[in-house]
Amino acid sequence: MGEAIVVTSGKGGVGKTTTSANVGTALALLGKKVCMVDTDIGLRNLDVVMGLENRIIYDLVDVAEGRCRLSQALVKDKRFDELYMLPAAQTKDKDSVTPEQVRDIVLELKKDHDYVIIDCPAGIEQGFRNAIAGADRAIVVTTPENAAVRDADRVIGLLEQTKIPAKLVINRIRQNMMKTGEMLDIDEICQVLAIDLVGIVPDDEKVISAANSGEPTVMNPASRAAIAYRNIARRILGDMVPLMLLDEKAGAFKRFRKFLGIG
Amino acid sequence: MTERQHIMIKGVKEGLVFLLNDQCEFATLLDELQYKLEKTHQQLLTGPLVHVHVKLGARQLSDDDKERIKTVIRSQGNLMVQSIESDAKAEGEQQENAQQLHALTTIVRSGQTVEHDGDLLLIGDVNPGGTLLCTGDIYVLGALRGVAHAGTGGRSDVIIAASLMRPTQLRIADVISRPPEEWMTGDAAMEFAFLNEGRMQIDKITHLFRIRHNPIMFKGV
Known part of the structure; x- marks a missing residue:
């Protein structure tokens, strides 16, 4: 029996889908059998980020309404044998499935996958309720902005009510802005939200280009965000991985030169 | 029937x-x-x-x-x-209940509201977007970052105390106050808000005895 993890945030545009795609891929990279479920019915993106848009035949709503078997709707990833995706419907809306239907599908997926990653839509309405229905735990994504932290707090409150343990990912961190105090810093966010941190992801332009080319960032080890996502995946598996040092950008060699006084 | x-x-x-x-x-x-x-x-x-x-x-x-x-x-x-x-x-019993200090251990998150009849001791934080409503005093053993309204029934002799006073808004009875910048001293001392001639004021908790003096009768041995 696998574990279902919902990736949620409340606010839109903080990187739920990116996080889902990259954490899912990173878990597959670590040899786990993973299925990603897109519950953003009507505004599906996960397939685009994964570059699997053209392989979709059936979707979540088809499965829920019994038009096809679950195994028929799963799209196998082009890079990994053990990575699957259940796409959302694009022509319907959030009300076309019920939380019970999603829970049944997730339960079914948990039987033959190690991890089921559920990509939640923005907001706290029907789509959110659908997405969290089958989840065992949650990853709450936020960015270092007041509005995103506020919404994350609201979502954590709702998750607490449904007794789903949540952990935090802080996305799009810009170290230089945090240093100058223009951006909320990590400690401040953790103090307000009062939940465990499972990872911090630096802002990285490569994430955007990767998403546009349908290749998850995590496949490119030169990207700092990729390392961050791989660390998150390892922490999900229970490894103790220290938090990434954000101001390491200078690189070990440069720091060594600086130490010698020639940098 | x-x-x-x-x-x-x-x-x-x-x-x-x-x-x-x-x-x-x-x-x-x-x-x-x-x-x-x-x-x-x-x-x-x-x-x-x-x-x-x-x-x-x-x-x-x-x-x-x-x-x-x-x-x-x-x-x-x-x-x-x-x-x-x-x-x-x-009736008397009910009033007695209301007068007792009620302790609550939780974190009041955005969108959540805690209402209480009487005095309330919250052990935990109130986050921005969270609300505390209380007919009596409010004591927050933690950070008060949201809205606190003491004396919702109209009592103006009540106070709002917090270990870390960073509210979005404070209300006592029908007086509403946004914290002016000078409150944000970063001073770690516990503070409380009270009404002085209809105006909201903030002071260190050690000065609470000036408005509420309960002399200690017990002399010890």
């Missing part, structure tokens, strides 16, 4: 006493009262003017509801309502 009897009528020297059950629904009570007066106890309705005392037990009623009882009884012509009473003891 229900089989259960919710109303007892007793004759005393001064007239009649209506003993009303305090466990059932108020609507049931009114129906039964009307039924009894109109159908089963018509013998009461003939004869001279009778004074009626209504006893409600532990039930507390608003003036409107009391008036409704009076109307039902009065409509019979010869009955005159002298008094409607609830158990004074029950």
Whole structure:
């Protein structure tokens, strides 16, 4: 029996889908059998980020309404044998499935996958309720902005009510802005939200280009965000991985030169 | 009509006493009262003017509801309502409950509201977007970052204290205040807000005794 993890945030545009795609891929990279479920019915993106848009035949709503078997709707990833995706419907809306239907599908997926990653839509309405229905735990994504932290707090409150343990990912961190105090810093966010941190992801332009080319960032080890996502995946598996040092950008060699006084 | 009897009528020297059950629904009570007066106890309705005392037990009623009882009884012509009473003891108990400090361990997150009748001790934070409403004092053992409203019932002698005072808004009775920048000192000392001549003020918790002095009577050995 696998574990279902919902990736949620409340606010839109903080990187739920990116996080889902990259954490899912990173878990597959670590040899786990993973299925990603897109519950953003009507505004599906996960397939685009994964570059699997053209392989979709059936979707979540088809499965829920019994038009096809679950195994028929799963799209196998082009890079990994053990990575699957259940796409959302694009022509319907959030009300076309019920939380019970999603829970049944997730339960079914948990039987033959190690991890089921559920990509939640923005907001706290029907789509959110659908997405969290089958989840065992949650990853709450936020960015270092007041509005995103506020919404994350609201979502954590709702998750607490449904007794789903949540952990935090802080996305799009810009170290230089945090240093100058223009951006909320990590400690401040953790103090307000009062939940465990499972990872911090630096802002990285490569994430955007990767998403546009349908290749998850995590496949490119030169990207700092990729390392961050791989660390998150390892922490999900229970490894103790220290938090990434954000101001390491200078690189070990440069720091060594600086130490010698020639940098 | 229900089989259960919710109303007892007793004759005393001064007239009649209506003993009303305090466990059932108020609507049931009114129906039964009307039924009894109109159908089963018509013998009461003939004869001279009778004074009626209504006893409600532990039930507390608003003036409107009391008036409704009076109307039902009065409509019979010869009955005159002298008094409607609830158990004074029950009332006292309730007030005592309200006066006790209630401790609550939680974190009040955005979109959540905690309401309390009496004084409240919150062990945990109030996040931005969270709200505390209290008829008495509010003490936050943690960071107050949301909205706190003390004295919702109109009491203006109440205070709001917090280990870390960073509220979005403070309200005492009907005075609303946004924290001015000078509150944000980053001072770690516990602070409290109170009303001074109708204006909100903030002070260190050690100065609370100036407005509320409870001298220590116990002298020790």
